Amino acid sequence: MTLEEEVQNRLFPLLESASENDTVLDLQDILKRLTFDNICKVSLGMDPCCLADISKPLPPLAAAFDTASEIIAMRAATPVFAVWKMKRALNVGSEKRLKEAVKLVHDSIAEIIRIKKEKFQRDCLCGGGGDLLSRLLSAGHDGEVVRDMVISFLMAGRDTTSSAMTWLFWLLTWHRGVEKEIVSEVMSLNNGQKPLDYEDLKEMNYIKACLCECMRLYPPVAWDSKHAANHDVLPDGTPVYEGDRVTYFPYGMGRMEKIWGKDRFEFRPDRWFSEPGKEGASAGLKSVSPYMFPVFQAGPRVCLGKEMAFIQMKYVVASVLRRFEFSPVGSDQPVFVPLLTAFMAGGLKVRIRKRTIMV
């Protein structure tokens, strides 16, 4: 299991050494590195080793993804579209940097594909590895389609999960009772000693409720737009004309009284249980419509990685909280920055202690 190796061999030693030396770490940066390593292994079958040495800057591919997503998000926020369109036509400023970043991403992925194909031919590897790229190539796909599919997975599966976990770890530093419930859930599995397997992770309802409650307040994709291919009418009667931009806004919806009630600004994971107050493995999670909680989109374009994301996040949160406690450096409310994927301005600086109490 690639994520398990990443957590056991890279994340734990890093947190352990920080706890021994009282070093302050930026948990957001660490989680971004972890999820980038993981999604590269899953999608490309290669390991960029971002978490192996956190003193090194991010590799050019990861940095190019950051630049491109930032500039694309800023495009959508500019009041006058003509400005960025003009910059694109003249190839200057942010649009020039975007073009360079996109070229770097395309060239890097094309090179990875070329090497993978050579390896296939050399090793007569028809079944290929378990990664997405090997599977696409062995199924006969090729060219830009493969490149773009792989890039979509890298973009979609990278900062989304790290963003959700960063906000959850921060929220837990202010809700120690909730953190204690999470540790209890992990400890209920063979006193926390047993390596977590898929079946255990599927059962972890309390952590799932915490993740949903965290993403309700701090959705990794805070807003998302589509352009209408044809004229249409929204269910409330609003007309939409061909070419119109329609934006849905999970951040706003997650804070609407009409949907979530008067306590909508409070972090209350028990609102996700069918019987609030009766959490834990025995209590069932409510089924909430994706049209009410569109954090993963809804309808035909719903996130393809939703279940995988929950399993990965549960694994990281459970494994880390079983062993470590975090205390934030500073008590200010962090700033939520809603770019293509949302993040915490300035990162999440924490001190780390090994968890000693057995709940």
Ligand code: HEM
């Ligand atoms: C907390 C984690 C995640 C959140 C909140 C999230 C959210 C979303 C959202 C809102 C979309 C729709 C984007 C759009 O229509 O423009 C989407 C699409 C997608 N997601 Fe996720 N995602 C997460 C994790 C993942 C992971 C881990 C993967 C893959 C490994 C993944 C793969 C995809 C793919 C392939 C699409 C495109 C689906 C399509 O267009 O048909 N996501 N995700």
